Structure formats: C-alpha cells, structure tokens
Amino acid sequence: MKDSDYSSTINHLRLGNTWKTPSGLSFYGELGVVESFNNGESLGDGDIGKSYEFGFAKKLSDRFAIKGKWEGTEIYNSTNSHKIEIKTKYKF
Numbered sequence: 001m002k003d004s005d006y007s008s009t010i011n012h013l014r015l016g017n018t019w020k021t022p023s024g025l026s027f028y029g030e031l032g033v034v035e036s037f038n039n040g041e042s043l044g045d046g047d048i049g050k051s052y053e054f055g056f057a058k059k060l061s062d063r064f065a066i067k068g069k070w071e072g073t074e075i076y077n078s079t080n081s082h083k084i085e086i087k088t089k090y091k092f
Contacts, residue, residue: 049078
C-alpha cells in the first residue's frame with residue numbers, strides 16, 4: 001500500500017524586484033534557477049534549468065482590484081512549463 005504518489009521535487013531559487021508607477025500600477029519580476037529531482041536523489045543531483053515569474057497588480061477602486069502573473073520553468077533535457085494566472089477581487 002502506498003502512502004502517497006510522491007515521485008519528484010522541484011526547487012526554485014529566484015531574485016526579483018518590484019516597481020510602482022505614480023498611478024498605482026505595480027510590476028514585479030523574478031529570475032532564477034530551478035532543480036527537479038526524483039524521489040531518492042539528493043539536492044544537486046537533478047536536472048537544472050531557468051525559472052521566472054513576472055506580474056502586475058492594480059487597485060482600480062476602493063472595491064475592485066486585479067492581479068496577474070506569468071510563471072515559467074525551462075528545465076534542460078526535460079519539459080518546459082508555463083502558466084498564466086489572473087485574479088480579480090471585489091469587496092461587497
């Protein structure tokens with residue numbers, strides 16, 4: 001009987017910065033490295049690649065805000081992964 005379906009670990013190490021415009025629009029960017037290794041392997045024994053995330057946030061009114069981000073990893077000798085996420089927030 002298996003306790004879980006754990007098969008691998010992915011670790012990200014990123015450095016980034018945030019910028020804000022006078023109108024209140026915030027941008028951020030992060031760049032770094034990613035490592036993917038299978039169960040039983042040690043840190044440093046896995047496949048290395050690039051990791052990044054870029055996003056924005058804007059409060060449009062006292063009740064409505066929007067955020068978005070694009071995140072990606074490119075692991076050498078493996079598959080690439082990219083995702084986009086957009087969030088809205090409304091206060092009643």
